Amino acid sequence: MNLNTKDMILVSLFAALTAVGGFIRIPIPYVPFTLQFLFCAFAGILLGSKLGALSQIIYVSVGLIGIPIFTQGGGPSYIFQPTFGYLIGFIVGAFVIGKITESHSEIKFSKALFSVLAGLFFVYLFGVTHLYLIFNLYLGQAKTLWWAVFYGFIVCVAGDLLLSFAIAFISVKTLPVIRKNLFSPVINSNVKKA
Numbered sequence: 210m211n212l213n214t215k216d217m218i219l220v221s222l223f224a225a226l227t228a229v230g231g232f233i234r235i236p237i238p239y240v241p242f243t244l245q246f247l248f249c250a251f252a253g254i255l256l257g258s259k260l261g262a263l264s265q266i267i268y269v270s271v272g273l274i275g276i277p278i279f280t281q282g283g284g285p286s287y288i289f290q291p292t293f294g295y296l297i298g299f300i301v302g303a304f305v306i307g308k309i310t311e312s313h314s315e316i317k318f319s320k321a322l323f324s325v326l327a328g329l330f331f332v333y334l335f336g337v338t339h340l341y342l343i344f345n346l347y348l349g350q351a352k353t354l355w356w357a358v359f360y361g362f363i364v365c366v367a368g369d370l371l372l373s374f375a376i377a378f379i380s381v382k383t384l385p386v387i388r389k390n391l392f393s394p395v396i397n398s399n400v401k402k403a
Contacts, residue, residue: 223252223264228278239360249299253306261303294339298332321377337361
């Protein structure tokens with residue numbers, strides 16, 4: 210993947226925005242609600258699959274090397290935090306959202322919402338799975354799968370669903386303008402032609 214200066218700036222910007230989103234949070238048990246998914250989804254929609262995922266890889270990598278940009282700090286041991294799976298889910302989610310968005314030359318609300326919800330599915334898939342495994346295998350606290358689904362999905366999904374509708378609405382209004390004026394030929398070349 211060849212990146213020009215503009216692409217590198219945009220990737221870095223969305224990595225930073227995802228970090229900021231982690232500090233805008235509503236504390237709920239086990240998995241705090243944050244605005245990280247908002248920026249993860251916009252990274253996928255606006256940057257495309259590869260650059261969107263790259264922005265999230267950079268975000269996770271910077272946190273793992275020790276810079277405290279995650280909701281509860283940073284460092285290599287963060288992989289043992291119950292919520293680390295959501296961070297991996299952001300990488301996959303941004304890629305999926307970007308891939309689906311790239312497959313449409315014109316983005317409509319229903320298509321934008323579908324892409325965002327598809328990405329959200331993977332965020333929760335990785336998040337809930339990691340939450341369950343960490344509590345049962347690493348922390349030694351026997352938790353049922355239903356417990357992980359309840360605290361890792363049901364308790365916090367309503368906020369993410371509202372965000373998903375907002376993201377889809379904003380995307381329909383902004384994506385055509387952004388594709389026309391901001392992106393490099395590399396990003397636009399990934400978009401399916403009508």
